[in-house]
Amino acid sequence: MGWAIALHGGAGNIPLTLPPERREPEEAALRHCLQMGTAALKAKQPPLDVVELVVRELENNPHFNAGRGSVLTSNGTVEMEACIMDGICKEQGVETIDPSHFITPNNIERLERVKEANRVQIDYTEPIQKEVEKQTPVADGDSQIGTVGCVAVDIQGNLAAATSTGGFVNKMVGRIGDTPIIGAGTYANRFCAVSATGKGEAIMRATVARDVAAIMEYKGLSLKDAADYVIQECAPRGTAGLVAVSATGEVTMPFNTTGMFRACATEDGYSEIGIWPSV
Structure with a gap:
């Protein structure tokens, strides 16, 4: 048994032709956050604090x-969603910030483009099509795609998961996705901790995060086999990915989309940072 950590920056239709200037900032952020989480686990911080x-x-x-x-x-x-298994809220003294802090010029521009096309958009690599002009869809080449999440386990087998997202571009006010729903986008129990990412409606229908834990508990499958089954057999193709760790220090990061920004590390020295399927 040993500590392990995994994190993601969203799964979706990430083109293999993604230019370095779009890809490298995300990879650098994953590397930085992986190092931060690894250092915290080595310092024996609780997994709940690490994922937060x-x-x-x-x-x-x-x-x-x-x-x-x-x-x-x-x-x-902005209407953001987040979940951590033990719960965090304003009444517990968590710092709050004015909503304007979260809005960036790039996202104002993206909203205008998507509204002009009269659609909602799950990720920025999906084509934008003007319905009135019936143009051929062309990917806009932006790699910023979605949800972030982290799962961790310490050397005692304590597990925690946290997930956060901004949702869909041009989503209806009040829409709730899978991220804050225990069992869909986030789950942790004595078997594993899971954070999912992708199309929220599909993840909710498949109860992706909880099903991984349930298959481990009731079928006796390993973390990898349980996660692979849920992603490849239960969630529709092109809709989901997840990162997960088990109580014994296993780690897995399957997805059925084109790619998923992801990173992981374990106490025995294994580490990985990737976007597309490993060769």
Whole structure:
């Protein structure tokens, strides 16, 4: 048994032709946050504190669709969602910030483009099509795609998960996605901790995060086999990815989309930072 950590910056249609200037900031942020989380686990900080620390750092990075840099609703406002298994709220003294802090010029521009096309958009690599002009869809080449999340386990087998997102571009005011729903986008129990990312409606229908834990508990499968089954057999193709760790220090990061920004490290020295499927 040993500590392990995994984090993600969203899954979706990430083109293999993604230029370095779009890809490298996300990779650098994942590397930085992985190092931060690893150092915290080595310092014997509780997993709950570790996942909160990492997700807060990802939220503060405008290259991800969570916290500062979150996509905008149809009203041009931010409506963000987050979940951590033990709960965090204003009454417990958590710092709050004016909503204007989270809005960036890039996301104002994206909202205008998507509203002009009369649609909502799950990620920025999806094509924008003007319905009135019936143009051929062309990807806009922006790699900022979605939810952030982190899972961690310490050497005692204590587990925690946290997930945060800004949702869909031009989403209806009041829409709730999978991220804050225990069992869909976030879950942690004595078997594993899971943070999912992708199309919220599909993740909710498949109860992705809880099903990984349930399959481990009731079928006796390993973390990898349980996660692979949920992502490849339960969630529709092109809709979901997840990061997960087990109580024994296993780690897995499957996805059925084109790519997923992801990173992980374990006490035995294994580490990985990736976007597309490993060769």
